[in-house]
Amino acid sequence: MAAADVERHSKKRKAAPEEEAPAPPPAAFPQDVGLEMGSEDEGEDGGDVSDDGVVDHFPEIDTRSDTEDEDYTEDGEDEPDESEEDEEEDEEDGESSEETSDDDLGIFPKAKTVISDITGQPKRVYPDIEPDYDSDSSTEDTPNRVGDIPMHWYDDLPHVGYDINGKKVLRPARGDELDKFLKTVEDPEAWTSAFDKNLQMDKPLSPEELDIIRRLQQGENPDASYDPYEPTVEWFTGKGKEEIMPLSAAPEPKRRWIPSKWEKQKVMKIVRAIRQGRILPNKPKTASTQPQFYPIWNDEPSSAPAPLPAPKPRLPGHAESYNPPEEYLPTQEEREKWEATEPEDRERDFLPQKYAALRLVPAYDQFIKERFNRQLDLYLAPRVHRVKLQIDPESLIPKLPSPSSLKPFPVYKSLQVAHEGRRVRTVSVSPDGGWVVTGDEGGVLRLWEVMVGKEVKRWTFKSKIGAVEWCPRTDVSFFAVAIEDRIHFLFPPNLPAAILAATQHALSPANLPPPPAVPSPVKWVSVPAAQSSTDAPILSLHLPSSPEPPKQLVWHRKGDYLASVSEGQAGVWMHQVSRRHSQAPFKKIKGAVQLVLFHPSKPHFFVATQRYVRMYNLAEQKLLKTLTPGIRWISSMDVHPSGDHLIVGGYDRKLCWFDLELSDKPYKILRYHSRALRSVHFHPTYPLFASSSDDGSIQVFHARVYNDLMTNPLIVPLKILRGHEVKEGLGVFAVRWVPRQPWLVSAGADGQVSVWCS
């Protein structure tokens, strides 16, 4: 009965994987609540079975128990239960006796059967395996490592194989038959030894081998641990176990074999839908439904940025420790203050606490909130992948043409003219580019040839020369010199007759123009043309007295107007040579006028005060613009021959380039000099300008100006000309370009005037 039960049960178990849901005993899925019970008719049964709480204790499936059961059924079906109990006891005894034998045999550990604390069922407990070297037979030292080969291969050799190190294992000495015989007589263990083929020698058999031999001789099971008389385990029979059987004798319900009404209704619904055409049973295979194959590796990898890794949370510090140092622990005031502040305003969202041991630390009460906040942060605060800019610093430097491609420009000092060591403050080059006139502080005015540097004429005045400027007219040839409160007009020697006559007529006309209606404080005194000579001024202007000579003279491009700037109140005067009239264009000027300049083509007039450059329209008599160079003290100024650009140099080492069309602010500020700028000058024809400074150097720039308003002027530093000595902190006072040639004339405080050639 029990066997039949077992049979059935095992059959049922075997069928279990095949039957869908209900077949495995529910105890096998004690946690699996998500699994649905299949059809509705079997669900009840399953439910019934699962309701049966006893089945929960489904015993451990043991193959041995199965076999034991079978053995048991084979051996004695009719044995009563009592004998079983006895057998168990016997076995208990046997086991205990065998345990002792286990100790000396040692190779087959005997299992102990004990009652489990948890399940209440008996279980087998094997002794622990000692994990020492003897516990594994594979570590036994078998010297010969040739393996399982026919050993007659080594018959002719002196060795029988190789050990683990590759050394030969020599054949042990074997005695002859007599020795063998003697051994059987003398050695009591000789009969229990056998020939070991591997080692080619006799080895005594171990006790367990002897035991196996003995068992084989007696026709027993050679396995010593095999117990043919194990007690049977009553699974389904016996007291208290009748009810746990899942089988019932209840007849099978009818619904098991009649067709399901609901299923039929569902099927009919589908059938109707098919008939009405709402469901197409075999949809025509379209391209989209057909499986499409494509090489997944051929696509370009997505250019979308990889998902951003979450920012790492801040690492905990000492304050977060469960056992922080004392200094981290908040005092009572701090604690109160912390509690008083709003959670958002708190410096840190916890208070350090000290615990004696880690196991005393309670669960973190803010854990959920903190995680939630972090998730909110990650979700709400958008993170962008900030691309690090890889910028080559070289690429930021504007691409300028190389100076060698911008030739010609002055590169070397061709000659220099000494002025007896006196500072040369002013220099002017004749409009034809052949002559230079220089005035030094000793009152000596020199006229010399640009190309040779030979002085051809010298005028000596009593006091220092403030300024000298050659008249830009080409039909006459003369220059104006500012000394004390006079402006003298002189003409060079060796003039052609026509030019000489024109010059004399311009400066000392035979019939004077009518005096102006408003008498001017400036007196015009001229020598009659017949008595005029190159040695003395032909015309002199008597300016209102001032302690210093006029510091600047500047001609209008047409050579009729001359503006002079002197220190003091009525600084700026404008003199018209043809009308022999002088006037002060400005009644009152804010600030001390440093420089003035005529616009080369328009009736505009630049006036530089200490900080600003104002641009006036002389015809309309109004202020056009105020340029702010950002220089603390303007020292020099020049206007580009096109009239659209202005350069301004300052004593604070800056040179500003103004694009007059563009802005009142400098287009470019060049800070190349290490000392104050003294003079700037544009070349009248070449795209060059030069600046001189108190650091004794002259810097030559290429300045190309474009006609279209869109292109910015191109300014390229070309050359630093050094050669003037710095004397008493003063360097190069004046630079002037030679018209028609890319040559530069510079006058320095060291009493030298140099000509720089290309």
Place this chain on the structure above:
Amino acid sequence: MASTSTSEPTHPVVFTTQTPYALPSQKFMIPTSWKRYQLSQLVNKALSLPKPIPFEFLVQGEILRGTLAEWCAEKGVGEEETLEIEYFESVMPPQRMSTLPHEDWVSSISCQLPGYFLTASYDGAIRIFGYSQKLLHTTAPHSAPISSLCIVPEPSRADNSSHLLATASQDLTARLTRIDLSSPSSPKAHTLASLHLHTAPLSSVSASPSGAHILTSSWDGLIGVFDASIPDADEVPADEVAGGERKKRRKVAQEDGSEAPRPKRKAPTTVLKSHTARVSRVVFGPDAKGASAYSCGFDSTVRTWDVENGVCTSTITASSKPFVDIALTANGHTALAASTDRTVSQYDLRAATTSATTPSVATLTHPATPSCIAVARPSASAPAVSTSASEHQLVTGAYDGVVRLWDLRSTRAAVAAFRAWESNAGTGPKKVLSVDWARGLVGVGGEGGVEVWKVGEGDRITTTA
């Protein structure tokens, strides 16, 4: 040579020369480590000259500076190729002969008259010196600085005692002055004519080899062609402006030659107009008729002129090289022009000028502005004597006060250089403004006066001697 038996690498060489010291034309094996000195010793020993003569060696038209091996490595000449080496007597180091002190700067010097040095100075005076450093005569045809001076050759004149001088000045005229050297101790001079054309200071004056024509160049870009004859009456009316300048000039003229009549005012026969800027120098070509002239100017051009027709026949345009002086080699094929970019450029006048800018054949680079060039001109007395060495040599004076002797066959560096005046510290170098070279003498005029140096002209001295 026996020395070739050493293990040193050798090179086959054939020696040629145009000097009388000719070696047999056989192949020599020369160690490649030899330099000029060893080669010169070889020639001296082979010829067993009584007095050792130093030689220079030309390998394929270039003076040998280093060892033969270096030359071969530079030119990529294989060891098996036979080199043809030409040699000539090397230039002796220049020697200072005499110093002629001047009060003012000397703008021009001429050594063309044998036995005399003529100098023109910035004080407007012409000075005549003998070879004994003695100032023979001073005449001041100009009141303004004289910029140039030349001797007008007069092949037709029989006597050699009187010469015609042409001077160009910054007073816008050039003048013709006759100097009479019949009594060598007290020459006489009087100004015959003034040449009027220019409205700017004159830069140079030049006379044709035949003496028929005179060219003047000026800052106004014009070149005037004058004939050398002295007119009987003024061809140009006097300046209408009665300025003090003219008075003074007249006064000066009267002081100098009171017995002589007032110089006649001459007008040009032709005006050569093509330069767009200052003409700094004009010279006649070497042909005896004086049919062609060459000029250079600040507009970076060298122009060739047909003097008779007054047209510019060809133009050599350089890029931003304002030329200050030009000289022609003796054969007239090559022009040497000094420019303010510190170079002296060599131009082949025969080359067709097709491109916009003509590349120079060679460039002699100076450390300062070269101001003047002189080649050893064949004098009128011995025009046939021109040898290979003198054809290739020139002297240049520069603003750094150094006169350099160049050989066009080796343009990398000067053959010899000497500083004209001992400049005392502080004032800087004294500029050389004019050099002239004739008969082995180089006259150097400039800021410090005049110095005369003896410069060997290669084999020329020996051939004439």
